[in-house]
Amino acid sequence: MARIRPGLAWAGAVLVLAGCSAAPAAQPALPASPAPAASSAPADSFTVVATGDVLIHPALTDQATTDGGGAIDYRRILAGVKPLVSSADLAICHLETPLAPEGGPYTGYPSFSAPPQIAEAIKDTGYDTCSTASNHTLDKGAAGITRTLDKLDEVGLEHTGSARSAAEAAKPLILDVHGVKVAQISSAFGFNGIERPAGKPWLANEIDASEVLAAAHAARAAGAEVVIASLHWGVEYHHEVTDEQSALARKLLASPDLDLIVGHHAHVVQPFAKVDGKWVAYGLGNEIARHDDPRGSTEEGTAARFTFTRTDSHWAVSKAEYLPTLIDLGPPIRLRDLTGGVHTARGDEALANTDEVVLSEDAGRDGLTRPGK
Numbered sequence: 001m002a003r004i005r006p007g008l009a010w011a012g013a014v015l016v017l018a019g020c021s022a023a024p025a026a027q028p029a030l031p032a033s034p035a036p037a038a039s040s041a042p043a044d045s046f047t048v049v050a051t052g053d054v055l056i057h058p059a060l061t062d063q064a065t066t067d068g069g070g071a072i073d074y075r076r077i078l079a080g081v082k083p084l085v086s087s088a089d090l091a092i093c094h095l096e097t098p099l100a101p102e103g104g105p106y107t108g109y110p111s112f113s114a115p116p117q118i119a120e121a122i123k124d125t126g127y128d129t130c131s132t133a134s135n136h137t138l139d140k141g142a143a144g145i146t147r148t149l150d151k152l153d154e155v156g157l158e159h160t161g162s163a164r165s166a167a168e169a170a171k172p173l174i175l176d177v178h179g180v181k182v183a184q185i186s187s188a189f190g191f192n193g194i195e196r197p198a199g200k201p202w203l204a205n206e207i208d209a210s211e212v213l214a215a216a217h218a219a220r221a222a223g224a225e226v227v228i229a230s231l232h233w234g235v236e237y238h239h240e241v242t243d244e245q246s247a248l249a250r251k252l253l254a255s256p257d258l259d260l261i262v263g264h265h266a267h268v269v270q271p272f273a274k275v276d277g278k279w280v281a282y283g284l285g286n287e288i289a290r291h292d293d294p295r296g297s298t299e300e301g302t303a304a305r306f307t308f309t310r311t312d313s314h315w316a317v318s319k320a321e322y323l324p325t326l327i328d329l330g331p332p333i334r335l336r337d338l339t340g341g342v343h344t345a346r347g348d349e350a351l352a353n354t355d356e357v358v359l360s361e362d363a364g365r366d367g368l369t370r371p372g373k
Contacts, residue, residue: 012314030342039331042179045309045318048228049088050262051081051325052284052301053134054122055096056114059290060110061106063333064117074121080336084303085321086126090177092184093122093287094230094264095159096131098137098144099151109292110192111139116151123155128177131186131230133161135265137204138194145203161186161230169202172219180226180308180315183219187212188232189265207233209251224261226315234266234283237295239268239357241282253278260317262304268297272304272322274366277338279306279320288327288335298326300350302358303337320368324354339371 030151060077067076085091095111099119107113122130130152137145145162152159163169163171175184187205196203205211229252233245245263252258253275261280263270270283302322309318324338326347338347338354355370 006221031239036074042310043089043177044281046139046177046180046182046305047087048090048092048182048260048306048308049085050092050228050230050281050284050288050306051094051303052097053087053094053264053267054118054130054287055267055289056108056112056118057290057292058106060288061115061331062219063290063331064115064121067332070116072117074118074126074288077333078121078125080334080340081287081325082125083340084305084337088126089304090129090175090182092228092262093127093130093229094134094232094284095119095132095148095152096134096136096264098140099145099148100140101199112136113144116147119151119157123157126291127157129158129160129173129184131161131232132159133185133186133188133205133230133262134232135188135190135192137162137188138191138196142197142200142203148261158184160184161188163202166200166202169205170221172215172224174219174222174224180310181223181224183216183224183227184230185215185219186230186232187210207231207248209248212252213255213257214274216252216255220257224338227257228260228262229258231261233263234267234270235351236266237268237297238266239270239283239297239360241273241361245282247274249273249280249282251286253280259308259315260306267291268295269300269302269324269354271361272320272358272363272368273361274320274368277316279317279368282321285325285343286327287325290327290329290333294329295353297353299329300354301325301327302354320363320366322354322358322368324351324368324370326350341372 064074097114099116100113160173187207263282266283269285281304305321307319328334
């Protein structure tokens with residue numbers, strides 16, 4: 001379990017990027033923020049691990065049901081990355097899909113409603129917080145958003161990118177990482193043609209540069225020392241960074257309010273780059289998915305690990321790493337950390353493919369490394 005304590009905010013959904021190809025319950029009152037636990041002086045460094053899309057296709061649920069002996073249990077599928085994730089000081093997931101009620105119905109593409117048991121597995125793997133802004137956020141409307149965030153609250157996962165109320169959306173998510181206040185914001189490029197209900201733009205954050213910057217500024221004003229943006233953007237199945245992604249990264253990272261961008265949506269790995277002295281991981285690929293038509297590249301992902309170090313009163317990334325992963329389609333379906341020391345021909349192929357893409361914009365020259373390489 002990553003070492004983190006709830007900080008200044010509950011789970012406010014601040015604006016971030018999103019994208020990807022039963023009546024609502026009454027909205028709960030926001031709980032009061034817990035008082036920070038007593039601690040020694042804040043740390044001088046901490047690690048952040050971010051991973052790609054958690055995209056729950058029906059085949060993953062079939063595997064989880066087999067693993068659970070008839071009960072749905074995704075933990076064995078994700079177990080291969082648990083050491084990596086749980087060793088981070090702050091571990092960030094991207095939950096692509098809304099969650100269904102207990103017992104279903106469960107649906108896959110194009111309108112997802114995933115078994116809520118995935119939340120327990122994400123928590124057990126060691127994640128602390130999830131971005132929830134994606135092109136599928138509105139698949140099941142406001143009721144789906146409420147169910148999803150209620151479940152994340154139940155298992156103890158923080159979240160940002162969608163919200164149950166305007167008040168929740170307006171409150172920055174700030175996490176206490178060994179005494180350091182770290183904010184996460186999340187947005188998506190759109191919602192697959194589904195319009196946000198009139199008067200409720202706060203249900204899910206849609207990417208707009210000025211709004212992302214306003215969210216980052218609000219987090220700073222609330223006390224954040226580091227601000228991380230989770231952006232759902234790019235073109236599905238394309239490794240190449242679009243002109244829009246590149247221009248937006250430059251605009252956002254030029255602001256002193258934003259320190260790091262981690263990206264999702266393409267379902268394949270995209271390059272890392274250093275922009276204005278700050279890092280952007282344009283696309284981390286799939287964390288876990290089982291597409292009907294696997295492409296090979298859709299099974300190759302990467303975790304991003306950044307070490308932040310304080311110099312005087314300023315925080316900056318002092319070490320940037322990528323750790324390739326592979327979804328082994330089996331059977332059984334299993335997620336593997338390819339830096340874990342077990343070598344197979346398919347794993348070596350995936351390492352080579354990921355190296356080529358991640359380093360294609362000269363990130364290696366700027367200091368990005370892969371453990372074991």
